[in-house]
Amino acid sequence: MSATTKRPRPWTTATLGGMASYLDGATIVTVGMSSVVLQEQFGLSAWAVGALNSVLMLMFATGAVVGGRLGDLLGRRAVYSVDLVIYAVGVLTVILAPNPTVLFAGVVVTGLAMGADVPTSLALMAEEAAEGRQSSTVAYSQTLWLAGVSVVQILGFFVGGWGPVATQILFGHLLLVSLAVWFMRRGVRESAAWQRSRTASASAPRRDLRAVFRRPYGMALLGTGLYFVISGIMPNTVGQFGAYLVVNLGHSTVRVFSLIGWGTMVVGIAIALLFQRLADSPLRRVLLMIGLASLALGPLAAIVGGYSVASLVVLFAMNTIAGTWAGEGLYKVWSQEVFPTEIRSTAQGITFGAARYVMAAFGLFTPTLVQRTPTLFMGILIALGAVATLIGLLWLPRLPQHGLVDANAHEPVDSVRTHKATEDTSTS
Structure with missing residues (x-):
């Protein structure tokens, strides 16, 4: 293998790529926590x-x-290698902002840069994962997303009463992490x-933008997009408006x-750690079914329990399960x-963007619905x-897995299986 194609350590790349998800979660919570x-x-x-x-959500979607x-x-x-520098400029603008404009x-720049980083970093994580560990490597990004949320919550607990200084500390955390990750x-x-x-x-025909919307990839785009929009509304809404509820x-x-x-x-x-461990195993389907059940049982428990x-x-516990095992x-x-x-x-940028646009719109109506007709x-x-x-x-389990590539032949798994079946038939 030549020097230009030699892979770095997969988990090093996964960590540096997954920090996009860390900053995504941390940014959303920081802006929400600092709003007051x-x-x-x-x-x-x-x-x-x-x-x-x-x-913030709309700019993330566009980015x-x-x-x-x-x-x-x-x-x-x-x-x-560039977007985190732009992200840092946006965060620094928020910290130094002298007026609402x-x-x-600053929030616009931050959201655009963060949105651009996530799909690109996830693609790199998947493509540089160790053989047989692609799903677990990508699942690692969700663990880091939750870690970002957790760190901001812990910081907020200690500095929450410090007024404007608290906001500067929270956004300063984002600035320092983004610059450190960019450097590494x-x-x-x-x-x-x-x-x-x-x-x-x-590969040439597949690089055409129109290929995303045509067979055989158009149905995958529609399926993953619809699924993320629909399954992601509860985790996003409950997470964003938890205190309000x-x-x-x-x-x-x-x-x-x-x-x-x-x-x-x-x-x-x-x-998230359990999902990361089982993402490449048949038990992932069990987690999926538990997560899907949680999407319905959480709100039902709130109704039955009289809020x-x-x-x-x-509801919050079910929401946590659903968000990882059956959501984002x-x-x-x-x-x-x-x-x-x-x-x-x-494709992932389009579906990520569509989901965040819908979630931003749904969030506008959530407080009114909660107050008037919970x-x-x-x-x-x-x-x-x-x-x-x-x-x-x-639907989704039936989609061809074009992204799973044989490490030696560099062909889609379905294609490799087809060739193998043909060889077996010809020799029998």
Whole structure:
């Protein structure tokens, strides 16, 4: 193997790539946690606070679509080694913002750069994974996503009452981590699979953007996109508005929610580690079924329990399971498996973007639904869980796994199996 295609240590690449997910989770929680302080500091209205969080999600979606495509056209490293510098500039702008206009500008830049980093980094993780460990390597990104959320929650617990200084510390954490990861990423080589795809004659038709929407990949794009949108609404909504649910439905306090958050944090990381361990085994389907059941049982428990704090704890626990075993965690794995190298980042950017656009829109209506008709709100989540179950059990497992490549022949697994079957038939 030549020096240009020699792989670095897979888990080193996986960690540096997975830090995109760490920063994704940490950024969302940091902006949400800092909203109260920023509201007072800049005199923001309630609408402006909601808009600040929505802008982050919308820019992430846009960045994912654009960055995902650039990752396929220019290479993983071309995007991967630059976007965190842009991200750091955005975060620094937020820290130094003298007025709301500059604050929003910083959030826009931060969201765009973060969105571009995630699909590109996930593609690199999958392509540089050790043989037979692709799914587990990608699942590792979900563990790091939860780690990012957890670190910000812990920091927020200690500095939450420090006013504007707390906000600077929280965003300062994002700045330092992004610069450290960017520095370490400079030694990561380009994806060997992407390099091969640029010279293979059969790859040219797949590099065309139109290939993403045509057979045989169009159905995979539609299936993974619909699944992520539908299965991701509950984990995203409950995670984003957890404190709001505890205060307005459970008639409790933010402090109680913080205690619940610490408990679900520990459970969440344990769940992510288990998923990471089993992602390449047949037991992944068992986790999928438990996760899909959690999508419906969590909201149902809240309704049956009369929205008591105890019933909301069950909802949060189920939400944690669903988010990893049947939500974003599983979606990330499936996306690597069903798309070939040439369009993997593009396809994932499109589906990531579509999901974040829908989640941002759903979030605008969530507070009103929770206040006026909480049972309708929970009923919508149950219905979405039922639809996700049908897609997750009956559709996506049937998709050809174009992304699983034989390490020696560099052909899709289905193709390798077909050749093998032909050889067996000819020799018998």
